[in-house]
Amino acid sequence: MVLFVIFCPIVAAILIMIGAPARKMAVAASVLTLGATLLLLASFSPEQHDFQEVTSFPISSEWHLSFTTGIDGLSLALVLLAAIVTVAAVWFAGKIDKYQNAFYACLLFISGGAIGAFASLDLFFFYAFHELALIPTFLLIGIWGGGNRVAAAWKITIYLAIGSFILLLGLILLYQSVPTASRSFDIRALKAAASLGQISGDAQRHIYLLLLIGFGILTSLFPFHTWAPEAYAAAPAPAAMLHAGILKKFGLYGLLRLAIPLLPEGARHWTNLLVLLLLGNIIYVGLVTIAQKRLDWMLGYSSVMHIGYIFLGIASASILGVTGAVVLMFAHGLSIALLFALAGELRKRTGTLVFEELGGLAKVMPFAGLAFGLGAFAAIGLPGFANFAGEIMIFFGAFKNGWEIGRFHIFQIATVLALWGMVISTVYMLRAYRKVFMGALNERWTGLVDLRSALRVPVTLLVGALLCYGFFPQSFVRMTTPAFRTYLTANK
Amino acid sequence: MITAPLLEVGVLVLGMVILMFEAFATKIDKRILAFAAIAGLAIVLVATFFVAPVPSPNQATGFWNFYTVDRLSVFFKQFALLTTILVLIMMIDYAPAVRSSFPGAHDGLGEFFTVPIFTCAGLMYLVSAIDFIFIFVSLELVTISFYVLVSFTRKNPVTLEAGVKYLVLSALSTAFLVYGIAWIFGVTGQTNLQRITEALATPSTDQSATLLGMVLVLVALGFKIAAVPFQIWVPDVYQGAPTPVTAYLSVGSKAAGFVVLLRVLRPFATLPQMQRLLVLIALLTLIYGNLAALPQGNLKRLLAYSSIAHTGYLLIGVVCLDSNAVVFYLVAYLLMTHLSFAVLVIVAQQTGEQIADFDGLAKRSPFLAFAMLIGMVSLAGVPFTAGFLGKFFIFYAAILQRQIALVVIGVITVGCGFYYYLKVVRAMYWQPAAKIDNISVSTLSRIAIGALIAATIWLGVYPQPILDALKR
Amino acid sequence: MITLGDYLIVSGILFAIGFAGVMLRRNLIIILMSLELMLNAANLSLVAFSRFRVSPAGLPNYNAQVFVFFIITVAAAEVAVGLAILVALFRARQTTDVKDISELKF
């Protein structure tokens, strides 16, 4: 089943490149993937601590390299996110002017690559699938992007290529840090070695730093975030949805999957650094976001800012905070995808996203206005949306962090500052909503029509998922928490 | 089972027969000779899989003093044969350019197809050579046949200038090689690598004199593999030489250089200065190759600088003395370089060899554009291509040896690589085409390019066959 | 008495003279001649070593002299090909000066 979920988009992408009808095939494949993921969700037993649905194909016995896939609560959450966002993105894509087949193939490659990375239990394929998803992103921005697409594509290419090679170095070091006898690319084997204390403290500190920088670049951790807003502003809407919604979560997933469980000593050592950087994300980037004059840039910066909260949850290393981080990853993926989709649709219709030129659009596009409002509320973290649950858990988890560091430590200060970040995000989101959808309607836009009913499907899907897990976060928490219980309790 | 020396004899006989046939059958289409050569080399290639084992170098006598048959050498004989076959396929596409250089309709073409066979024999001898005299002789066979090939389209002054530059600098490197060998012989009294190792183990051997000899040999090999600062000939010669010959130079000649380097370095690995020197050369090569490639607008020249850059990555593997990583990288390099050159040969005859001439290739020939795409992303090092695994094994070895400087510079230059390789992709897919016409590709080339694409991806996903072939 | 070192010094100087010739001169014919000087410097070292490393039978080490024989052959072949390229180049361009060959930039 896991294999089907990974390869359904990839095979569909190949078929589309060969010449299958692009849109039908892509929608069918993404819906099938979502269906299969829901089946996985239904058959998943949260009580079990281990990986489930494991399949393995040996590649190289000498290197202990095999293509192994499997899921636990953490990966299942992200696979589910990927499946939902893929359906929405593919549905939203509509008709493409040039190279339609290639466009849909790229979208499906991103989706398949991301799911593959989330479901791989093998370091090598974990890395390789992510790279497989990155290349189509570059192409999507370079070929179909708008605005300053070439510059944006170059920037993201160089940035992410260097980031992923730094990550590769970290992974190789991780592989080499365990004694020769237990060397393996299998994450489970590495975890076993780590729990036996076979990775020395020194090695942990070095490797964690490399992984933090590598994943940090991929995830736009301050100060490596500058590629993100530019790329999202230039990217076509479905590409921005997929990258900001799914692919950027890869770095966070990597930290949760590898860095914390395998390198607790390293994580502890670099906690202060990480907290400082994520405050940069929340406060500095938040303030920069307020200053933006265009909707797409604002959304790009806001996605960078919200990553800061997720990093806070990861840094806290408490079960509550980490689970909150997963919930927020999921919720943020959905809400940012929703916002990028609507922004892309606005750009398609009006040709501009500059705040000064827009205004009062809710009068002509009530459905889009409503959806954007819900997305904005979700992004702010109002109760009722999944984001709220995630942020609350992160704040509590961070305040009473898993390192058991006493009062008035950097964590408490960070939590208080991060709460101010909520205010910042409220300011820029509501300001954007007011500038775009409220106020006097510009003459130029009186002829605009609202979203067609076909486009309402993905919007409804995303909003529905947000609300569903907003009201019932408990089902989500029950699914993901066991994934952390084993090693985070051991931390204490 | 056959004995290994028969392979080279087979290749040489093939060359002579085709040469004779060429001389007497004047009326035929000379391209038939190329097909015959490809078929003959393919037969030898098959035969390489049935090679009988031979005495180990310790108890070697006579003939086996010079010639060894280990896994590495058999593997590289296959490598040389495969490269030559691919180059011959490219040469068939390149035939019109050769025809225009000679007075008769088919003059010169027969030799154009025959000389690579002798080069191939030279390469095959070279990878088996374990004696400095034999290394010298077979290296010169390769080099002299390359002199002829590089300046083959003799009416084109650019080609001839490339030939002159190649000749002067190669001869210079030969002089260094010979002088270095003289010193090593003088210190140890031996030319056989195994005996040199034994002689160096005795404490009475003079260290500094040995080092001088080895550095001189290293300079010579540095010319062959295009390492900085001995790379000055590369851009001009690569750009000026006939394109199939460029591909041959950048793959065959370089691979042979690395095999010799690996073999020659082994006795001297105990000298600590040696490693420091190699690290320095590798760093310079990585930085120069990648930075100089950035502004290039001519694809052939770009590939020349990229070939210098790849020498840098290969040298990382050499510094770590990890021959398996080097060999895997070379195999990946063979696949992706031939892929890019095969497309280049075809496209260059239609429009030109500037990157701008590739504008809109995706519209003109989706197949060629896709092949170039795979070649470029593999050269850049994207996962699921052979190029990535090559870099992976190299970096793995470097991290294991804690060569921090090499790893850091390596990663930064990989980023540069992404920039200039994807420049080609950008031209093919993102730019509008200057002229819309379909490019026709011959069936043989189509098969060869298809096979190269498949192999690049296959090795990127499943490298075990190569690893196995090296281990047994 | 003349030592091995004297021969080696003479050969080293000859090698350097040849090298300087390759680097300094722009005339291809003279570059080829300088290359010959370098190769022959190596030959001199080889023969000196061959005479110095006397075999157990009390004869010079003939391996090195065989090598010298090969080097002379290869050098002659190299010169022949080099001069042939030169002739072709002269027909195409009417020059043998490296500096005039500058269509390809360094």
Added chain:
Amino acid sequence: MPPFLFWLFASLMLVFGAAVVLNRNPVASALSLVVSFLGLAALFMSLDAYFVGIIQVLVYAGAVMVLFLFIIMLLNLRAEEGRRINWLAATGGIVVALILVIQIFSVIGHFQAARQTFPSLERSTTDDVWNIGALLFSNYNLPFQIVGVLVLVATIGVVLLSKREPR
């Protein structure tokens, strides 16, 4: 060989070797090359390498030199007129050459064996040519044959490259 003869031939070789590099006129360079190689051949003889010495005279004075002179005459090359020298390249070349010489000298200075004189030889029952020939056709048969192929390839190349165009 008495030391003064050694120094005579060595200085002959070096002086005329330098003349090859320094002469403006290619013909003069070629003739200097002959003299230099004659000196070298004499040095070979002084090392009891008669065969190599004779080969040296035959191949260089006989064949290579004729080839050089022939090409110089054929292409009608004249002396270079006072060309401006590229001083940067020239100093670079001289510096590298000097470093090379210094390196070689310092290595020779440290090299124990370099201070020793040559050991005396036994009288051989067979002569030089026989000994080298025996090695060439037994032990070195394989490289010898490859050199044959090399010469074949060189011949093909020379014929092709210098083939005349019909007018």
